[in-house]
Amino acid sequence: MSDVLLEHPQPHVALLRLNRPEARNALSQSLRAQLAEHFRALSADETVRCIVLTGNERVFAAGADLKALLDAGPIEVLLLNNQRMWEAIAGCPKPVIAAVNGHALGGGCELAMHADIIVAGQSASFGQPEVRVGVIPGAGGTQRLARAVGKFNALRMLLTGEPISAPKAAELGLVSELVADEEVLPRALALAGQISALPPLAVAQIKEVLLAGLDAPLDTALMLERKAFQLLLASADKREGMSAFLEKRAPIFRGC
Structure with missing residues (x-):
């Protein structure tokens, strides 16, 4: 089954679901490639005016696939050109709404920060724990986090690797809207519908x-x-x- 599922739940709105529940939606190379392919296609689709990106009710995305990185060398990773996959999301001309339940950690937090609006459930959490395994964020985590929550809050999160709760993320400006867990996707789709009705x-x-x-x-x-x-x-x-x-x-x- 595909690592990313595409749905069209309402006119002019596309819904992308990360679909690796067995791996807590870890961002494998295959998942990232499929996600980029979908974003490129949706960017060019004139019938789509807004995109909602989500995981499942338990996890948004738990970060990179560490098993794949354990023995990876710098040239091997360089040749993957993963920045092109992230650029497909960052360069999307249409509004992107992240609907976040559960953990958004590491690459999952970076993925959420590629969106334009983040709707999070009360039980969600956000973090960049890369320092705990000897690396740093590699998909914009240091830069986007600092721009979202400021230098001092970003460094506290990055240097400790500790996640923050969704209410704290909302307080710091990382989350656009905080809702009950069961209302995350409905609220994100309602926002998408509202935006899609505009010019x-x-x-x-x-x-x-x-x-x-x-x-x-x-x-x-x-x-x-x-x-x-x-x-x-x-x-x-x-x-x-x-x-x-x-x-x-x-x-x-x-x-x-």
């Missing part, structure tokens, strides 16, 4: 400008914002949205 071009521009501007000087980031605003004035969805508002009716956005 796709504007949604894509918001994501692109925000991410590009995070590490740019403020003047540059504001310029990117202005240009995106000006560009969207030419869209049919702008006219539809404003006309619908003035006419007090529901808009129909077509992504053009």
Whole structure:
């Protein structure tokens, strides 16, 4: 059976489920390759406007497959070009929502941080325990974590390897929404439906400008914002949205 399952639970929404329950959804080479393939295809699929990524009710993803790494050498790992697989997720132009139940540890935490919104259950936990096995995060964990929770909180997590609870992650800004465990996927799908009903071009521009501007000087980031605003004035969805508002009716956005 596939390591990643694709579903279409509602119009314009794709749901990706990690499917290695016997290994706590550890991120094997096969799983990462399948995940990247799905993200590339969904990025190009005009019928999909939002992607939800989840594990199961007990675990989101428990990190890398240590058995595969135990005897791996640097050149062997270098030649895998795993960064290309992660880039397929990081470069997805469509909003990605991570629905997290259970553990999101190591590569699982890094995977969740590749999303744009994280919905977590009360019993979920997040951590980067790589230091405990003699390595460091290798898929953006040091950089994305610091940008999410700040230098001092990130270093405490990274240097101790200790996980934090979902309520603590929400307090630090790592989690977007905290809900009851059984409400994680329904809430993520509801958010996906809400976003998918909005004009796709504007949604894509918001994501692109925000991410590009995070590490740019403020003047540059504001310029990117202005240009995106000006560009969207030419869209049919702008006219539809404003006309619908003035006419007090529901808009129909077509992504053009």
